[in-house]
Amino acid sequence: MADPLLSIKNLSVQFFTYQGVVRALEEVDLTIQKGEVLGLVGETGCGKSVMARSVLRLIPDPPGKITQGEILFKGEDILKVNRKRLREIRGNEISMIFQEPMSSLNPVFTVGDQMEEVITLHQEVDRGRAKEICIEMLQQVKMPDPERVLSKYPHELSGGMRQRVMIAMELSCRPDLLIADEPTTALDVTVQGQVLTILDDLVRRIGVSVLFISHDLGVIAQLCDRVSVMYAGQMVETALVGELFADPRHPYTHGLLQAIPSIDEERDPLMVIPGIVPRLIEPPEGCRFYPRCTKRFNPCDKIVPKLVQVNPGHHVACHLYPRESEKS
Amino acid sequence: MNPVIEAIDLVKYFPIYGGLFGRKVEYLKAVDSINLTIYQGETLGLVGESGCGKTTVGYLILNLLRPDRGKVLHNGVDITTLQGNELQRVRRNLQIVFQDPQSSLDPRMLIKKTVGYPLEVNRLARGNEVVTRVKNILGEVGLDEDHMYRYPHEFSGGQRQRIGIARALITGPEFIVFDEPTSALDVSVQAQILNLIKELQRRHGYSYLFISHNLSVIKHVSHRIAVMYLGKIVESASRLSLFDRPLHPYTRALLTSLPKPDPRKRHTLGVLSGDVPSPVNVPSGCRFHPRCPQRMEECVHLAPSLAEAEADHWVACHHYGFTDYQERRSQ
Amino acid sequence: MWNEFRKEHAWQIKEFFFTIRLLRRNPSAVAGFIIIAIMILMALTASLLSPYNPIQISLRERLSPPSMGHPFGTDELGRDILSRVMYGARISLRIGVLVILIAGGLGAIIGAISGYLGKRIDNLIMRVMDVILSFPPLVLALALAAALGPSLNNAILAVAFVMIPKFARMVRGEALSVKEKQFITAARASGAKSLWIILHHILPNCFSSVIILATLILGETILIAASLSFIGLGAQPPTPEWGAMISVGRKFLMDQWWYATFPGLFILMTVIGFNIFGDALRDILDPRIRR
Numbered sequence: 001m002a003d004p005l006l007s008i009k010n011l012s013v014q015f016f017t018y019q020g021v022v023r024a025l026e027e028v029d030l031t032i033q034k035g036e037v038l039g040l041v042g043e044t045g046c047g048k049s050v051m052a053r054s055v056l057r058l059i060p061d062p063p064g065k066i067t068q069g070e071i072l073f074k075g076e077d078i079l080k081v082n083r084k085r086l087r088e089i090r091g092n093e094i095s096m097i098f099q100e101p102m103s104s105l106n107p108v109f110t111v112g113d114q115m116e117e118v119i120t121l122h123q124e125v126d127r128g129r130a131k132e133i134c135i136e137m138l139q140q141v142k143m144p145d146p147e148r149v150l151s152k153y154p155h156e157l158s159g160g161m162r163q164r165v166m167i168a169m170e171l172s173c174r175p176d177l178l179i180a181d182e183p184t185t186a187l188d189v190t191v192q193g194q195v196l197t198i199l200d201d202l203v204r205r206i207g208v209s210v211l212f213i214s215h216d217l218g219v220i221a222q223l224c225d226r227v228s229v230m231y232a233g234q235m236v237e238t239a240l241v242g243e244l245f246a247d248p249r250h251p252y253t254h255g256l257l258q259a260i261p262s263i264d265e266e267r268d269p270l271m272v273i274p275g276i277v278p279r280l281i282e283p284p285e286g287c288r289f290y291p292r293c294t295k296r297f298n299p300c301d302k303i304v305p306k307l308v309q310v311n312p313g314h315h316v317a318c319h320l321y322p323r324e325s326e327k328s
Numbered sequence: 329m330n331p332v333i334e335a336i337d338l339v340k341y342f343p344i345y346g347g348l349f350g351r352k353v354e355y356l357k358a359v360d361s362i363n364l365t366i367y368q369g370e371t372l373g374l375v376g377e378s379g380c381g382k383t384t385v386g387y388l389i390l391n392l393l394r395p396d397r398g399k400v401l402h403n404g405v406d407i408t409t410l411q412g413n414e415l416q417r418v419r420r421n422l423q424i425v426f427q428d429p430q431s432s433l434d435p436r437m438l439i440k441k442t443v444g445y446p447l448e449v450n451r452l453a454r455g456n457e458v459v460t461r462v463k464n465i466l467g468e469v470g471l472d473e474d475h476m477y478r479y480p481h482e483f484s485g486g487q488r489q490r491i492g493i494a495r496a497l498i499t500g501p502e503f504i505v506f507d508e509p510t511s512a513l514d515v516s517v518q519a520q521i522l523n524l525i526k527e528l529q530r531r532h533g534y535s536y537l538f539i540s541h542n543l544s545v546i547k548h549v550s551h552r553i554a555v556m557y558l559g560k561i562v563e564s565a566s567r568l569s570l571f572d573r574p575l576h577p578y579t580r581a582l583l584t585s586l587p588k589p590d591p592r593k594r595h596t597l598g599v600l601s602g603d604v605p606s607p608v609n610v611p612s613g614c615r616f617h618p619r620c621p622q623r624m625e626e627c628v629h630l631a632p633s634l635a636e637a638e639a640d641h642w643v644a645c646h647h648y649g650f651t652d653y654q655e656r657r658s659q
Numbered sequence: 660m661w662n663e664f665r666k667e668h669a670w671q672i673k674e675f676f677f678t679i680r681l682l683r684r685n686p687s688a689v690a691g692f693i694i695i696a697i698m699i700l701m702a703l704t705a706s707l708l709s710p711y712n713p714i715q716i717s718l719r720e721r722l723s724p725p726s727m728g729h730p731f732g733t734d735e736l737g738r739d740i741l742s743r744v745m746y747g748a749r750i751s752l753r754i755g756v757l758v759i760l761i762a763g764g765l766g767a768i769i770g771a772i773s774g775y776l777g778k779r780i781d782n783l784i785m786r787v788m789d790v791i792l793s794f795p796p797l798v799l800a801l802a803l804a805a806a807l808g809p810s811l812n813n814a815i816l817a818v819a820f821v822m823i824p825k826f827a828r829m830v831r832g833e834a835l836s837v838k839e840k841q842f843i844t845a846a847r848a849s850g851a852k853s854l855w856i857i858l859h860h861i862l863p864n865c866f867s868s869v870i871i872l873a874t875l876i877l878g879e880t881i882l883i884a885a886s887l888s889f890i891g892l893g894a895q896p897p898t899p900e901w902g903a904m905i906s907v908g909r910k911f912l913m914d915q916w917w918y919a920t921f922p923g924l925f926i927l928m929t930v931i932g933f934n935i936f937g938d939a940l941r942d943i944l945d946p947r948i949r950r
Contacts, residue, residue, distance in 0.1 A: 018677075043514035044485075158603040188377035188604050189541060193585035193597030215514065218587035222594055241591045259519035260589055261548035263571065269526065270519040270548070276484045277514070390848055419850035432841040436863040438667060442842075445859070446849035477666045495845065 011069030039224030046230040095170035099182040101162035105154040112150030137168035160191035232288040239314040338398035360559035371536040373550030423496035427508035429488035433480040440476035486517035565641040691936025702749040709742035732917035743899035761819040766826025774834025788824035804892040814893035874937030878930035
């Protein structure tokens with residue numbers, strides 16, 4: 001297999017607060033290949049947003065600190081590059097869109113101003129050409145009447161339109177990787193449908209790799225090629241999307257899939273994962289899912305399970321699948 | 329079976345002030361002539377996107393907002409005209425559970441008081457009896473006794489929702505409005521809360537109005553479902569009917585926009601163009617016409633009224649051959 | 660009994676100690692606190708530790724400069740200024756605390772009612788508050804004190820009246836935002852009446868803001884009270900109130916600098932102490948910083 005575009009190894013992130021040390025990410029691995037859409041799914045507190053921000057070194061320090069690990073992007077370790085190279089990467093080679101577009105768009109500048117700013121920052125073009133690029137991109141995201149939209153302010157646009165502007169802006173420099181952190185969570189379902197269709201289409205056409213973060217398994221199933229599941233700061237399972245949904249190996253993944261009410265089948269009562277997500281301040285030793293796991297046994301509460309391959313492309317971190325029995 | 333709640337022709341417009349002198353410039357037509365009936369022991373699911381007015385309907389039914397027109401009958405009595413003590417007496421019977429676990433509990437109030445005060449303000453119990461009843465209700469919703477002595481921030485989102493439910497149930501109501509109770513919760517926690525809500529209904533025979541924008545959740549908890557769009561009900565049917573044969577184009581769009589958690593069932597999302605419009609400038613005729621993939625000429629000028637297209641399956645759409653003479657006259 | 664209290668208020672106790680810890684680390688909080696502590700200590704121990712009786716006249720020693728016997732010197736009747744300053748602390752603090760209690764209590768209730776009930780009542784109350792606030796505080800207090808008659812208690816009432824709108828405004832603002840929270844709607848839905856909601860939901864949520872405002876206003880209060888005494892409308896002779904002492908000491912400022920200087924210095928320190936402590940407290944209690 002070719003070298004992955006992004007390869008995160010052994011990443012640990014901690015936050016130092018008055019109440020104690022929050023171990024937000026614990027030795028996490030992740031890879032994204034060129035041209036693939038990787039879904040990162042997990043519930044509140046699992047660390048997916050922290051992971052996304054780590055890639056661009058956006059973790060506020062203090063109180064946060066990347067305590068170990070490496071993030072290899074096109075062969076370079078992002079954690080070690082100098083400021084100048086980091087600026088080149090941000091927005092240009094790796095772009096990011098967020099959940100709430102109102103906070104990423106500056107309310108006192110027009111959409112046009114902001115888009116042009118992004119373009120002229122990274123590309124050697126004059127303002128006229130920049131404006132043309134803006135209009136092209138807005139057409140790519142199926143924005144009606146792009147010229148008029150450029151002269152509007154963010155609050156004059158609806159949520160769905162703002163997200164499309166964000167997508168257009170972040171893809172205008174043709175990045176290698178797009179990180180999308182819950183981009184449609186705040187949108188109504190019909191608008192979400194539109195935005196996801198546009199995003200899917202555009203991404204395939206341009207050939208951008210995507211790290212798509214969401215807690216919504218439906219969206220993940222629709223959009224992604226491969227999926228990684230996180231729980232309480234640990235990576236618990238990674239597989240091709242079809243295989244993850246058809247044959248989830250980790251008890252948490254299995255529980256999560258069972259807990260969603262389904263339009264198609266009767267589930268009464270919904271299968272429940274008992275208990276609640278643990279606090280990350282003094283996390284339990286060993287597997288963090290241990291207290292809620294129905295399949296737990298002896299080593300689970302003492303030793304952290306590592307990701308092990310159970311099928312080609314399918315990795316699970318669970319003592320049910322121990323290292324020794326790994327066969328390819 | 330007698331209806332516990334009957335909402336008849338409810339209308340609520342919110343005035344918007346603007347201009348130099350702060351005059352009424354526009355009206356936000358939040359709820360525009362809604363009729364609902366909820367029977368004992370059943371759950372009516374109210375589904376729609378933001379701005380459709382579903383939360384306003386919930387508040388109107390509980391008389392937390394006075395309707396501009398129409399009435400709400402509770403066991404036959406019109407509660408919209410009640411005041412003072414009579415209203416307070418009715419309030420014990422009609423309760424609400426909110427969406428946001430952050431702001432639905434007073435951060436400065438002990439759980440014991442938060443859950444117990446409905447008994448005190450209604451003078452239903454005092455002192456030790458309150459403590460006992462609080463303990464009991466906390467147990468029923470899956471919490472411990474000691475949780476009484478804590479504050480909201482010490483609990484997770486799911487636990488706070490349980491507390492909210494406990495507070496709503498402690499006076500032994502007949503009818504509860506659930507306003508997006510699980511929208512702010514994680515999937516695994518949502519499952520717990522939904523199971524709890526259904527179990528409580530089975531055990532005590534509560535009637536529910538369950539408001540949500542999530543169709544899968546609505547399908548899971550409701551017996552009957554009403555779909556709202558821009559202040560009007562566009563379709564209303566039993567659960568099986570609605571999902572087997574959705575009639576209104578908007579309902580169909582909602583269903584197709586739903587991404588299913590199964591990669592084998594990938595389909596084109598996003599059949600609708602445009603955005604969810606604002607209830608301030610309401611489109612003429614059928615309010616859905618600007619986005620409707622099956623729009624016809626009359627849809628632009630004439631608003632369809634809700635009528636029975638199949639057995640107990642109501643739709644407001646010209647494709648099912650209904651026109652509204654009164655609407656035409658008043659336009 | 661104590662155990663029940665501890666159980667119910669466990670979290671508040673924890674928060675209290677946490678606040679103390681944060682205050683200890685903050686230099687201005689510590690400095691302010693030391694100053695305040697000195698003043699309070701002086702006030703409490705005045706009768707025990709003051710070297711002389713503050714109103715004891717000793718014409719032989721009148722207007723003597725600071726010395727071993729009289730560290731702050733003596734006034735025109737030979738009374739020891741140090742002792743008078745110490746007793747003066749008692750008076751100033753008493754004024755401060757009473758004014759805060761009256762103004763804070765009344766102001767908070769007025770503000771909460773105004774904010775929660777809204778519309779016409781809010782308009783009415785706030786216009787009245789605006790009228791009061793449109794006067795410079797000292798001038799208004801002066802007018803009131805003059806109308807009520809020169810005495811310390813009347814001065815307290817006058818200053819309290821002037822401070823009410825500040826509390827009312829602030830609490831009204833908080834009430835407006837608390838009013839929109841869902842737990843208020845829940846209370847209404849459960850049948851709670853407005854008065855109950857104001858007492859049990861709105862006021863407790865405004866508590867920390869009121870405390871902070873109180874510490875900041877305390878300094879101003881003492882200053883205004885001193886000014887009133889300076890003019891002769893507050894404390895009457897022979898009461899050793901700081902402002903009154905400056906008033907008389909003014910005449911002697913050129914040659915007997917100690918007379919007006921020491922009380923003035925103490926007023927200055929007290930006001931500064933409360934102000935910087937209040938500032939630090941405000942920062943610390945800010946929920947965003949508290950994480």
